[in-house]
Amino acid sequence: MSMAADQPSPAARIGRFLRDNPVVTLLILLALLVLLLQVLRPGIVNERWIGNTVKFAIPLAMLAACQTLTMLTGGIDLSASVVATIAAFVVATQEPQVGTGLAIVLSLLPAVLIGLVNGFGVGICRVHPLIMTLGTGLIGTGCLQVYQRGVIATGSVVPASLEWLGTGRTWGMPNALVLFVPFAVILLLAQRRTGFGRLLYAIGANENAARLSGVRAWQVYFGLYVLSALIAGVAGLLYVGLIKAPSLSLAEPLLLPSVAAAVIGGTSIFGGRGSYSGTIVGALILTVLNTLLTLLQMPEGARRIIFGGIILAVTALYARLTDQG
Secondary structure: OOOHHHHOHHHHHHHHHHOOOOOHHHHHHHHHHHHHHHHOOOOOOOOOHHHHHHHHHHHHHHHHHHHHHHHOOOOOOOOHHHHHHHHHHHHHHHHHHHHHHHHHHHHHHHHHHHHHHHHHHHHOOOOHHHHHHHHHHHHHHHHHHHHHHHOOOOOOOOHHHHHHHHHHHEEOOOOOOOHHHHHHHHHHHHHHHHHHHHHHHHHHHHHHHHHHHOOOOOHHHHHHHHHHHHHHHHHHHHHHHHHHOOOOOOOOOHHHHHHHHHHHHOOOOOOOOOOOOHHHHHHHHHHHHHHHHHOOOHHHHHHHHHHHHHHHHHHHHHHHHHOOO
16 A cells, blocks of 8 residues: 555656656647647648748857857856858958958857957956847947958858758658767767766766866866857858848847757756757747747747747746746
8 A cells, every 4th residue: 555655656757767768748738739739730840841841940049059058157248240240241252352262261160269359358358148149249230340341342152051051851751860969969969978068067067076186177168168159160160151141130039049049949048957959949949939930920020929928938937847846
């Protein structure tokens, strides 16, 4: 009798499973959104729609990787969208002058520079990451406007290889998966199975304890923000190949969704908790949600209200599932 009474109920077992595997909850939500989309417009969910959804979700998921990594330490990277825009604009304007290979290298140099400045400000000067990355983002935007005046006469050309990567398809699936799948696998393995990844969690959980354990936090911050900027730069190259038209605000609309994707995916803004797998699903959820709101012909104000409400609801649900003992 007592042993039977101690056995958890099926509902309790399901709740425990969802707490231990929060990504499953996100996948269920994603499936419900796709189902709702199919009900509202029968036949819309097909191979082509899936390919387009994945194609637009990949740049968002890559920018959200910047937020996931920095949030693990209790930080954030508000310069990520600016870095992506700079990389995209530089590669398109340098392509006619120096060719694709050198143009890509030149486009990533500003990313490394901004990452080093962010790492120095956060790790050495102890400036809060929100303020530091906001400041470097504004400076980067100003520098891009100055650069644009200098190259306005040369024109711009998006490299054919980036267009192939951004818009091409192979067997119905976007070519961007050639880049994204290895990227995601490496990042997921690095988070949990490398010393650098474990240091991000340690610093986010308790930076003082990590310092007392001999961790040189400033070195971790340098590596983190340079890595974040490089990821943002690569995301910008992929995004300009998708959009096929560089601009001074190309990736700016992706900044807040990238933060939202990381938060929806379960990354704590206070540090020490999160996984890129949840962020990937979060990016897919936001992409499908955007399609759904477009289908419903929601005015911009209503779209923002619904968008924000769902973000808050999903975040609260995730926090409840993961915090309950």
